[in-house]
Amino acid sequence: MIQLNKTQLVLSFICLAGLRIVIGLHFFDQGHQKIQGGGFDASGFLKAAKGPFAEQFHAMVPDYDGKVRLCYDPLKEGNNKIDPSRTLKIWETYKDYVVDQLVKEEKRLVDLRQRMRIKLEKLDSKSDEYVVFNDQYRSAEETILAIRDTRKTGAANRIFTAYSDTLQDFLTVNEEEINYYFMGESRLEGFERDYEIADVDGTLSEFDEDNVRTRKMKKVADNVNLLRQQVETISSDRKKVLAGWLAEIDGFWAGFRSELLSIVELSDAKRTELTLQTPSDSTMMTFMNKAIPCFDMTIGVLLIAGLFTRFAAMGAGLFLVSVLMTQAAILGEGSTPLGILYLIETCAAFVLAATCAGRFAGLDYFIHAIARKIFPSKNEDSIG
Numbered sequence: 001m002i003q004l005n006k007t008q009l010v011l012s013f014i015c016l017a018g019l020r021i022v023i024g025l026h027f028f029d030q031g032h033q034k035i036q037g038g039g040f041d042a043s044g045f046l047k048a049a050k051g052p053f054a055e056q057f058h059a060m061v062p063d064y065d066g067k068v069r070l071c072y073d074p075l076k077e078g079n080n081k082i083d084p085s086r087t088l089k090i091w092e093t094y095k096d097y098v099v100d101q102l103v104k105e106e107k108r109l110v111d112l113r114q115r116m117r118i119k120l121e122k123l124d125s126k127s128d129e130y131v132v133f134n135d136q137y138r139s140a141e142e143t144i145l146a147i148r149d150t151r152k153t154g155a156a157n158r159i160f161t162a163y164s165d166t167l168q169d170f171l172t173v174n175e176e177e178i179n180y181y182f183m184g185e186s187r188l189e190g191f192e193r194d195y196e197i198a199d200v201d202g203t204l205s206e207f208d209e210d211n212v213r214t215r216k217m218k219k220v221a222d223n224v225n226l227l228r229q230q231v232e233t234i235s236s237d238r239k240k241v242l243a244g245w246l247a248e249i250d251g252f253w254a255g256f257r258s259e260l261l262s263i264v265e266l267s268d269a270k271r272t273e274l275t276l277q278t279p280s281d282s283t284m285m286t287f288m289n290k291a292i293p294c295f296d297m298t299i300g301v302l303l304i305a306g307l308f309t310r311f312a313a314m315g316a317g318l319f320l321v322s323v324l325m326t327q328a329a330i331l332g333e334g335s336t337p338l339g340i341l342y343l344i345e346t347c348a349a350f351v352l353a354a355t356c357a358g359r360f361a362g363l364d365y366f367i368h369a370i371a372r373k374i375f376p377s378k379n380e381d382s383i384g
Contacts, residue, residue, distance in 0.1 A: 019357070024312075031292075034293035041285075084171055097274075310358065
């Protein structure tokens with residue numbers, strides 16, 4: 001058993017406490033930045049995932065490849081596989097839903113107006129209460145007239161037609177490029193599947209008719225710099241092109257919803273109720289976007305305070321492991337400086353989880369002391 005003198009023990013405790021606080025500050029800062037910046041979206045991180053688990057991470061992102069938003073149907077016959085009918089059906093259904101909700105809102109406001117009219121007749125026209133109710137009455141009246149005018153003029157249908165034409169014009173202009181983009185996936189996949197057959201010594205293996213010789217397959221894209229650069233260049237160019245198209249398409253979806261809901265003045269609650277879910281939206285991603293910043297800050301606070309340190313450090317370590325799983329390589333030629341930093345912090349987090357780091361300049365010291373008084377015959381090493 002290793003024996004440490006008092007000075008070595010003190011230095012060890014200080015280093016553990018410092019390590020705990022530094023990792024806690026990092027987690028807290030990351031969570032705080034995500035919340036302060038607003039609009040945190042984990043889909044970008046998941047889309048960029050590489051390595052053996054890349055497909056699993058990509059599957060978590062709705063419409064990862066953009067085929068749904070770009071109306072690309074790989075099962076459609078012929079060379080032109082673009083079919084906007086699905087998107088147009090969603091838009092038409094949403095338009096009808098909004099109109100139906102406006103009709104219900106009109107009925108509600110008509111009843112409200114009637115009750116306000118009765119109330120106003122009983123109030124003194126010079127009282128403050130009369131002024132308040134009169135303003136609400138006029139607001140309801142204006143909204144009712146706006147809804148009726150919308151139904152009469154067919155404003156919702158005009159907006160639907162305008163955006164339908166805009167979408168179809170965009171797809172027509174970019175038809176050739178979009179078809180080539182998705183049909184050209186085989187080009188990139190061809191590079192990524194390109195292997196060289198080599199034996200353990202690195203010399204080419206010869207195969208007999210029964211194909212019983214041992215074979216070792218090596219990805220050329222991982223071993224030949226020139227080919228790997230080609231793969232990276234093609235992937236980068238494709239991502240830029242796709243991002244540009246999807247930005248325009250997302251703008252169409254957002255604009256269509258915004259204009260429909262701007263036909264009449266609606267409350268924020270009503271506008272939220274009439275949300276149009278796009279192909280890139282999902283309940284899981286919405287939850288992740290809200291949960292991850294809170295998780296980061298919670299882990300950070302617990303580590304800084306030295307409270308429930310083992311659990312917090314284990315949570316931090318497992319979270320960092322999930323981050324490492326998105327990297328193409330943790331060590332070696334394919335690794336990145338950021339990936340190595342993640343690896344170092346992961347190991348440090350598990351060190352904290354394996355030790356009683358929360359008892360040094362942390363609140364776990366007091367929890368452990370209380371636990372020992374309550375359960376004097378039991379080992380409380382699992383706390384902190």
